Each structure stands twice: as C-alpha cells, then as structure tokens.
Amino acid sequence: MLRPRLRIPRASPFALPARSSSAAQLLPLAYRSYHSIPVLENIPEKESEDGTKYRSIDGFLSPMAFTTAWDYYQTHVLTNLNRLCAETNNESLPLKDVVLATARDPAQAATFNYASAAHNNHFFFKTLSPTPTRAQDMPPQLKDALVKSFGSLDALKELMVNTATSMFGPGFVWLVRSDRPREPGAFRVLTTYLSGSPYPGAHWRKQNVNAATDFGESSERGLQAGKQYLENNVKGAGWNASAYKKDDFAPGGVLLEPVLCLNTWEHAWLFEYGFGGSPKSVLEQVKGGEVAVAENQKSGKEVYAETWWGYVDWNVVERLAFPGGKRQ
Structure with a gap:
C-alpha cells in the first residue's frame, strides 16, 4: 500500500479559490457567483504546530x-x-437544481458536468464521520430497512465494496431509497460514471416516436410528435420528486433518493492507497531473504472502499433516508 509521508498541505498553485462569503470581493467579477464551497461541519478543522489549518480523517484520509x-x-x-x-439563470440555483435543469441540454453539457461533480463530491464528504463508526450501531429504523432490502449489513457492505472495486473508470457508488408501488421504502445500490447523476430527473429521456421520420412532417402526426418531444424534454427539469408520475420516467425508471455515496474517482483514493493495496494473505518471510508474494492481492481501491465503510456517519444516512423522522 502506498503510504506517503504525512505532511500538512499548503496552498496549491493549481487551485483558484471558489467564492466564499469572506472572499467574494477579492475575486474578479466573472467568479462572483452563487456557488461556493460549503462548510463541512461534520469534519472539524485541525491546527498544526505552526498554526496551519487543515482537515483529515485519521485512519482513512x-x-x-x-x-x-x-x-x-x-x-x-x-x-x-x-x-x-x-x-x-443557473447562477442563483442550488447545485441539484442546476443538475436537473441542464442534464438534457447538449449545449449545457459542461455546466451539467461541473454541477453534478460538485454535488456528488459534496454528498460523499457530508456522509463521512471524522472518527470510526460501526454499522451495527446505526439507528434501528435504518438498520431494519437495510437488512430487509439486502439480507444483512455485511451483504450491503460487500455489494458496495465489490461494486466500487469492479468499476473500470471513475464515478460514484450510491445507496438509494427506491419507492416502488409494491415496495415502498426499499433500498438499492446503483452506480454513476464520471459526473453522472443518480436523480431520475437528470437522466430521464423518453421518446416513443420515430424522430427520423415523424419530426418535420406538416401532418397532424408530425405536429403531435414535435409537441410531445418538447413536453418530454421539459418534464423533469427542476421538478420536485412529488410531481413525478409513473409515465414521466423512461421504461423501468422509478422514483429514488440517494442517501449514501462512495467516491471512486482516483483523486479520492490513489494518493492514499496506491494501485496495489495490500495482500489478502499475510506475506511470509522465506529463508534466504526472499518474500513469498500473495497470489490474490487487494487493489488500493478495494482497501479504500473497505476502510470507507468504517467511517460512514449512519445518523446522517438515516436523516436522508427518512427526512420525516419515521419510516413511511
């Protein structure tokens, strides 16, 4: 496992600070915007001997x-x-609304990517605990719901860790609450790659007409096809979840709400854990100074994902899963 020397980071020469409430007037006009780095109240700042402020999660990051x-x-x-x-108009919208408003507009693909990346990364960090946690100690309401959906907490951990390890590319692994008609309050695991969003309204596309032949016709069929196309592209953008109906989703789509997120982008784990990770079996010293190399090694990403499981703030997850305080 790659373990570089511990040092307190200094300001990066590659990072231009995003606007914060205290530094807004120091930035050029083009950067005076609504979107700023949120305060991570769940991860308190620390101070080094020379007075430098920093954050870390001992044992994880x-x-x-x-x-x-x-x-x-x-x-x-x-x-x-x-x-x-x-x-x-996107300047004053919350990040989630920017994601929903730009997801289906090719002209705003870059805006969507940056907004979704910022939203997803924040979601990952806001569900972390600064100290180790035990899944067995999560709130009973959440524990019962997860066991009902996955069979056991160990099964959920294995599913999320294996899913993250198997992703051949950066993205996020999500635990989501999925409200199906016959299965309300069920939980599922899904993945999004790159800056993809877990929200149905952000990737919803429905086109039940033949765009190659119907659009452009001056007939009633063509006019109706064009009208329906426009309506389908408007639906979902910025809508509240309660406004969705069954027909507003693509085939197989369901209403869901993310409650937990694991970041699998390389910048989240590569520096700390490296590519190789650690062996699954203990290396034994052999006579002559040679070392027996284990045949089955864990990757750095797998070690990172397993370690992450022990730093999840399950109280935050419960509040996201049951915002009303009670299971519906």
Missing part, C-alpha cells in the same frame, strides 16, 4: 489526501461552474 479530494477538487469544479453560470 490523510491531510493531503483530504485536501486533494475536497479543497482542491471542489475548488476546481466550482470555479469552472461559476464561470459558466455567470449572468445566467
């Missing part, structure tokens, strides 16, 4: 790994998002 995955990356995506949103 070192100061440099934390700063890279949060401060530097979040600054990068929000700075670019603010540049694209300046003097547009």
